[in-house]
Amino acid sequence: MTSSATIAMAPLESSRVRTPKHSPNGAEKHPHDQPLQIVWRNVVFMSLLHIGAVYGLFLLPHAHSYTTMWAIFLHYFSGVLGITAGAHRLWAHRTYKARLPLRVVMAVANSVAFQNHIHEWSRDHRCHHKYSETNADPHNASRGFFFSHCGWLLVRKHPDVIAKGKLLDLSDLTADPVVRFQKRYYLASVLLLCFTLPTAVPILAWRETLRNAFFIAVLSRYVITLNATWLVNSAAHLWGNRPYDRSIHPAENGLVSSMAGGEGWHNYHHTFPFDYATGELGWRINMTTVFIDVMAWTGLAYDLRRAPPSVVRARALRTGDGTWKVEHAY
Numbered sequence: 042m043t044s045s046a047t048i049a050m051a052p053l054e055s056s057r058v059r060t061p062k063h064s065p066n067g068a069e070k071h072p073h074d075q076p077l078q079i080v081w082r083n084v085v086f087m088s089l090l091h092i093g094a095v096y097g098l099f100l101l102p103h104a105h106s107y108t109t110m111w112a113i114f115l116h117y118f119s120g121v122l123g124i125t126a127g128a129h130r131l132w133a134h135r136t137y138k139a140r141l142p143l144r145v146v147m148a149v150a151n152s153v154a155f156q157n158h159i160h161e162w163s164r165d166h167r168c169h170h171k172y173s174e175t176n177a178d179p180h181n182a183s184r185g186f187f188f189s190h191c192g193w194l195l196v197r198k199h200p201d202v203i204a205k206g207k208l209l210d211l212s213d214l215t216a217d218p219v220v221r222f223q224k225r226y227y228l229a230s231v232l233l234l235c236f237t238l239p240t241a242v243p244i245l246a247w248r249e250t251l252r253n254a255f256f257i258a259v260l261s262r263y264v265i266t267l268n269a270t271w272l273v274n275s276a277a278h279l280w281g282n283r284p285y286d287r288s289i290h291p292a293e294n295g296l297v298s299s300m301a302g303g304e305g306w307h308n309y310h311h312t313f314p315f316d317y318a319t320g321e322l323g324w325r326i327n328m329t330t331v332f333i334d335v336m337a338w339t340g341l342a343y344d345l346r347r348a349p350p351s352v353v354r355a356r357a358l359r360t361g362d363g364t365w366k367v368e369h370a371y
């Protein structure tokens with residue numbers, strides 16, 4: 042549909058998100074009931090990583106153009122195949138099914154991304170959805186931008202994350218041999234696929250210097266992919282419209298979507314987490330949906346799940362903040 046008219050809405054309450062003391066899942070909302078236990082090893086590692094990444098950006102004018110293209114390729118390969126289409130939409134949410142060759146390539150891409158192995162990533166993400174904005178949410182956005190962006194990776198987890206996480210059903214992940222294999226050889230796969238190969242290829246293939254290859258194709262690329270991912274947990278939980286459910290933090294954030302392969306349509310995603318497109322707009326600012334559709338066309342992906350437009354419309358009219366537009370439907 043092309044009309045941009047806003048659907049007539051019932052009178053709405055303020056779009057400000059209310060945070061009740063308890064979530065419907067029984068997890069406590071109080072954010073500051075535990076002293077922070079800083080993990081200094083992670084603070085040092087992340088700081089050095091970011092300093093190295095900035096240095097890598099300064100090296101760009103001195104590097105071979107192929108090195109920059111290689112870093113961009115690795116960013117999208119690891120981000121879209123490894124994280125958004127793989128860990129997120131396939132393994133964490135089971136929004137579609139994938140045949141073995143595709144699962145193997147996505148697991149390889151996931152190790153290039155170095156964001157914890159698929160099993161851990163999916164477990165924490167299921168915790169995040171089930172206990173959003175409570176102490177059992179690993180990156181609880183009610184603790185602020187920094188905590189939800191990367192602070193949560195620098196401190197010990199809240200005990201509720203571990204206690205509630207142990208109640209999750211992860212049997213589908215344990216049953217997948219690709220997930221089991223990647224978990225077993227995770228450290229070796231990261232050393233090879235995130236660090237060694239990305240450095241070796243530019244040196245061997247177009248005689249790049251070790252310094253340019255390592256700082257640009259490894260550190261800058263890795264840190265950019267990390268921050269694009271983290272923005273979904275921070276910015277897309279704080280800023281944007283809430284057309285589908287005004288009572289939750291996750292919001293529609295086009296800027297985050299453009300940087301995170303289509304994962305910024307976060308109010309839609311938290312309202313309809315089973316939908317493989319994680320947004321209502323089809324291919325618009327959603328590279329991952331394009332990728333999954335192409336895979337479905339080849340037969341490597343199948344059983345794609347989608348929220349019916351009538352259900353989306355009814356839900357938007359019932360619980361949205363009033364910003365849902367007819368043009369969202371297609």
Ligand code: ST9
Pocket residue numbers: 080083116117120121124125129155156157164165166168179193194195196197198199202203204205206207266267269270271273274300301302304
């Ligand atoms: C990273 C992850 O960056 C990013 C995830 C982002 C998610 C985004 C989602 C949206 C998708 C968007 C995609 C956009 C993509 C963009 C593409 C662009 C094109 N349930 O962990 P420990 C157990 S990682 C049940 O040590 P501590 C655990 O099994 C970055 N159990 O906790 C263990 O048990 P056992 C690189 C749980 O000590 C025990 O608890 N990686 C759960 O508190 C202790 O576990 C890093 O930086 C759970 N949920 O330490 C590493 N959780 O002993 C960071 C834990 O029996 N991690 N358990 O095995 C760490 O160093 C630590 O985990 C810690 C916490 C310090 C953070």
Ligand code: ZN
Pocket residue numbers: 129133134166170310314
């Ligand atoms: Zn999700």
Ligand code: ZN
Pocket residue numbers: 169273274278291307311
């Ligand atoms: Zn979220």
